[in-house]
Amino acid sequence: MKTWMLMASLALVVPVAGGADLAAADAGIEVTIESRVVVRKSEKRNWFPNVHRMANGNLLVTCQTAADETNPEGAELARHLLSLDNGRTWRELNVNAPSGASAITLRDGTFLRLWFYTLRAGHKWQTKVVRSLDNGLTYATEDSVPVSIEAVQEAAKQTGMAFDGGIVEMDDGELLATMYGYFQGDKKYRCVLVRSRDRGHSWRYVATIAYDATAPGEGLCEPAMIRTGGAGLLVAMRTGSMPGKTPMYSTRSADAGLTWSKPIPIADRGVEPDFARTEDNVLVCSYGRPNVYVMCSPDGEGRRWIANTPVYLGSSTCYTAMAAIGKDRILLVHDALGHKEPGDGRPYNYVFAVTLKVRRTTLPLDGT
Numbered sequence: 457m458k459t460w461m462l463m464a465s466l467a468l469v470v471p472v473a474g475g476a477d478l479a480a481a482d483a484g485i486e487v488t489i490e491s492r493v494v495v496r497k498s499e500k501r502n503w504f505p506n507v508h509r510m511a512n513g514n515l516l517v518t519c520q521t522a523a524d525e526t527n528p529e530g531a532e533l534a535r536h537l538l539s540l541d542n543g544r545t546w547r548e549l550n551v552n553a554p555s556g557a558s559a560i561t562l563r564d565g566t567f568l569r570l571w572f573y574t575l576r577a578g579h580k581w582q583t584k585v586v587r588s589l590d591n592g593l594t595y596a597t598e599d600s601v602p603v604s605i606e607a608v609q610e611a612a613k614q615t616g617m618a619f620d621g622g623i624v625e626m627d628d629g630e631l632l633a634t635m636y637g638y639f640q641g642d643k644k645y646r647c648v649l650v651r652s653r654d655r656g657h658s659w660r661y662v663a664t665i666a667y668d669a670t671a672p673g674e675g676l677c678e679p680a681m682i683r684t685g686g687a688g689l690l691v692a693m694r695t696g697s698m699p700g701k702t703p704m705y706s707t708r709s710a711d712a713g714l715t716w717s718k719p720i721p722i723a724d725r726g727v728e729p730d731f732a733r734t735e736d737n738v739l740v741c742s743y744g745r746p747n748v749y750v751m752c753s754p755d756g757e758g759r760r761w762i763a764n765t766p767v768y769l770g771s772s773t774c775y776t777a778m779a780a781i782g783k784d785r786i787l788l789v790h791d792a793l794g795h796k797e798p799g800d801g802r803p804y805n806y807v808f809a810v811t812l813k814v815r816r817t818t819l820p821l822d823g824t
Contacts, residue, residue, distance in 0.1 A: 484818040485738060485752045485763040495537055495546045495807040502805035505789040506557050509779040510591040511565035515539040517789055518555040519807050526612040528573045538592050543787045543809045553586045553595040558633050560623040567592060568656050570633060574603050574616040581605060581616045585656050605661040609638035621679035631656055632713055634679040644675025647693055649713040665691055666707050666719045673702035682731040684757040687712040692729040697745040699725045704743055706758060722761055732778035732786045738814050740786050745774035748790050752814060767810055786812045
């Protein structure tokens with residue numbers, strides 16, 4: 457296990473058996489940082505990373521070099537980097553394809569990604585779908601993919617609700633994806649579920665996941681979704697970035713997204729959370745701002761969260777993404793903004809890939 461020292465504005469933390477709120481080992485889960493490697497370094501914008509795993513194990517990271525604003529014309533401002541060795545080394549691809557957080561590797565090996573934006577096309581909405589059939593080496597983009605959803609409140613540049621938070625494939629092949637935005641008359645953000653029964657060539661509204669006009673901060677947005685077995689789904693959602701004032705919430709469905717439970721707070725903060733699950737059925741959730749943390753659910757379903765562990769302390773968007781890369785390994789990507797390397801006074805912006813080892817130290821009460 458490596459020990460990282462405080463360097464300028466960047467603190468890289470390896471917890472031995474503890475975290476922000478609970479002792480990881482005492483709680484039955486131990487989280488350690490095994491390595492942290494540079495995915496991309498730039499003196500210009502280099503932030504909002506995502507990571508996805510291909511069928512053969514290749515790892516794809518995308519990051520943005522555009523401003524943090526509504527920018528549907530900026531697809532070429534995304535960078536694509538591929539690792540063929542479980543995240544140890546990375547090479548940048550010459551790819552001009554839209555990026556987005558909502559992506560999945562289907563059971564047949566196809567990698568599918570949804571563009572973040574939806575755009576108005578007459579009285580309808582549409583998006584773009586990116587596919588790779590060769591484990592992330594090349595990509596094809598399908599434009600003008602219909603998204604059937606009514607009563608959307610239009611935002612800047614004729615954009616509508618945004619795809620965010622991942623895609624799940626159900627046993628019958630149906631794809632479910634999360635979005636957030638506004639319906640007409642909404643005072644705060646709303647999270648909704650859409651589905652595709654044709655492998656992503658069209659999408660249709662299913663249900664509202666969560667909406668509360670009295671919710672703190674911006675309302676319920678930036679959802680992350682994962683299956684919890686059978687027809688079960690779990691969603692975590694942002695409300696803001698003020699610790700103690702804008703908690704991260706979760707909600708769950710037992711009927712493939714038709715109905716959802718009342719959202720409950722699960723952390724005191726959390727922008728753009730993400731989920732990953734180890735082969736040992738430990739569910740990991742990344743969250744933060746300020747700083748980046750992970751917490752773990754030993755039941756694998758997010759009904760109880762323990763082992764809150766700091767991963768990064770420093771200047772960052774604290775947008776994170778994760779992918780399982782082994783029996784008890786999770787790869788987490790995050791950005792670090794304005795970091796100065798020892799001996800070089802110039803500030804750089806980094807995307808890092810952190811390998812976490814998530815290990816059970818005791819069996820949970822349910823025996824999973």
